[in-house]
Amino acid sequence: MKWLKRNFTGIGIVKLVIYAFFILFLIIPLLSVFLVSFTNEPINLFGSLISMETLQHTVSQFTHATVDNFKSVFSNGTYFSALLNSLRLSFLVSIIVLIVCVPIAYGIARTKMPFKKTISALCTIPLIVPTFISAYAFIIMFGRAGWVTYLYNSLGGEGFLIDPYSFTGIVLVQVFFFFPYALWPMVATFKVSDVSLEEASRNMGSKSWLTFVTVTFPLAIPGMLSTALVIFAVSFSDFGTPIILAPTDLNLLVVEAYREIAGFFNWGGAAILTVIMIAVAGFVFWLQNHFFKGKDYGALSGKPKQVKMNDNKLLSGSLSVFAGFVVLVPLLAMLTVFMQSIATTWGVDPLPAGYTLNHYKDIFTNSLGNIQNSIILALGALVLSIIIATFVSYFVVRQNSTGLDFMTTVPLIVPGIAFGIALIQTFNTAPLQLTGTAAILIIAYSIRRLPYMVRSTVGTMKSIKGDIEEAAVNLGASTLTAAVTVIGPLMLPGIAAGSILVFITVIKETSITILMAPAEWAPMSLAIFQNILRAEYYSAAAMSIVLVVLVLVLQAIANRFSRKEL
């Protein structure tokens, strides 16, 4: 009773509603997918609550529960090889990304590398482009009719330089489009590492390369391993690249899970694959948090230091060439997509046969609906996540709510395809039949992108001192009034910065969209995906360019906001 009284205030009710939202749309779906992996058929948890019949059915499902599915992971060759392949892919990608990033990061952080600004700017391209578009760009570069293949053949090579439809193809796309995720943290590590230690080493007679090998590099290792784990997680849960490029004989967890649910309606199989995906992603997240939190040597000293730049011409020159090559690949990929979008036809030639704007005209007459859908869905997700994130950050910062803090971390760990499968299974039947509606799509988007929003709003909330709110309450305002009239307005900059990030990522979102979007709500990403599958490359290219331009514009607005904040 006391508990009820304490929580039955305006703000207490809001907290309960938010908890209910997370339990309903995050915790129960994940739990239910776990249960389905035992029962092998979908269970109706909500139905069991209101109908005796359904409850009995669910109970009988549980009595027939088996661990066969878990056994089958090891006996069924497909699942086991999918797991191994996925792990191999993520492992390779994170190692290669590390190797690629160390010299570039060192170049940006510690040398007078020429074209540093240009290279840094070009590094943002991969972050803007959804992976399935980059994968598709690789097809039109390296594929049978690609210009790279043409150049390679005319230089005397035979067949493909690189076959995009292969394990190597997937690795390359992921390396070239995920490396910025690792680059910036690594640049930070190199920048903050204590220069006086290096000077001490130099002072004791060590040459500069020896200093790098014995002091600078070892100091950066914890930071690099932690970044490698980030790349591992990103690669592991990436759906866009494998779904486009994976050849039929290459099993990957994400693709396999998608096929089980979208192709065969094999609930049990999809569930067990989902459980495996979440387990692996969770383990990686746990590793990162337990072993590397606070062990980043560079982060130990907070004061800014004067960094002495290495001005060895040969070194910085070759670093610049290397970095230039790495950023050139995504740039060329996007240029290729652009060329395709304005080409009349583009066969096995270095350049298109002719140029036209018809594909764009096509899009704006026939596919305007997709653009609208994208914007409406993204706006919906935006509004929902603003409301939730604002209150969540209030509860997390002011009331130390570890429960909500945890709930908003979970979506960071769960791969998109896994979350999608969990939602589909849970909301597949009455009484809460939401699968196939725009509502569940919006909810899925918001939950998946909430961590970004929450991070932004929590930061602003922390900068608002507690006594400001106390002052409002002291002047007679209820907690809710204080939240609306004082805390809310003060949080606007944080909300604005977070919203654009949410909007952009929702427009880019692949896995949830492909899995859950109903035909009448198909957003741009789904339209592009379907065009690629139908080999309608020209309209896919034009639509991709529209999407990228939309994201670019929003990104520019976001940058202006974040600069204002400073």
Next chain:
Amino acid sequence: MENENTVKDVDSMGSVVVEKLTKDFSGVTVLQNINLDIKEGEFFALLGPSGCGKTTTMRCIAGFEKPTSGVIRIGEKVINGLTPNQRNCGMVFQSYALFPHMNVFDNVAYSLNVKRLKGSNVLKKMATYTRMLNSRLVKYPKDIEKKVRDILEYVELTEHAKKLTSALSGGQQQRVALARALVMEPEVLLMDEPLSNLDQKLRHTMRNTIRKIQQDLKITTIFVTHDQEEAMSMADRVAVMNEGEILQIGTPTDLYSNPRTPFIADFVGTSNIIPGEMLDPEDGLSVIQIGNQVVKSVSTADKKAVQVIIRPENINVLKEESKEYDNSFEGEILFATYLGSIVRYDIKVGDYTLTADTTYESGKNILKAGTSVKLGVSPERVLLI
């Protein structure tokens, strides 16, 4: 401050009574058996070093902390069960806690807006909410407008009404905070170290300003500070706190001349505190043995081991022996500090170092280190605890 009468009609002031207040923070006791009886219209200071519980006591009264046990009353009303927004205690925060997104006028009008939210119809509520979010969209009603104008004039901020608070100086921000707390006509005004963010000179001016406003409005005021000078110069009565307990409550002069513990003697002003042993009284005076010397005092103590307390200004530094003082010692100057109107000497007497203040007379030389001096202290000025 010429408009003294404009805000004077505050009639809902009250006494504040705190009984047996205790407060635990996860098992750690931070307040122990706090009893306060603050009269209507009184300026009451809570004085103590940081971490002594003075702010927690005030926050319990404001309602931001829930007492573990004890009763708090304003006037006749027990307020323990009330939320902070129902208590009508105006509070001036240490950091002022002005709303940075509102201008001075909107800051001051906040409590009046909130009052308007209660019990009015939906349309009015909406209008008020909108005004609180952006005052340019919905005009202030006449009564609020007038009240805010009056109080701003009273604290001499009229010309700054439309400025953002961040554009004001520290002293002006302080006055906004004060105006914002006063405009709601609180029964009690709570001030948490309000002067600690100001520079020395401004602090002196603000002391007078606050004291004057308090006198004008006759508003019951509780003032938290760690600065004894502040407490002594402003308050009618002072409660000295340490380690979650109240050590002594009294008027400033009372605390200074009759400190109940060595801690107070030291914290309120400077004191020479020397342990001694009581001997048999002589001629109606207490006699205390300190090392191989004896000190006579008019005050008495009913224990053998006592603390002898002598204020620096009560030690007379003399060139030669004088029969004028019952207590007279020989000493040697260790150190002289020139403080403007007074000169402070550190003087070695036996095993102890005493501090003595003498008024500085221009033209006279300050005694050099190493000079032998005689010290005279009258028994009336020797306190025993």
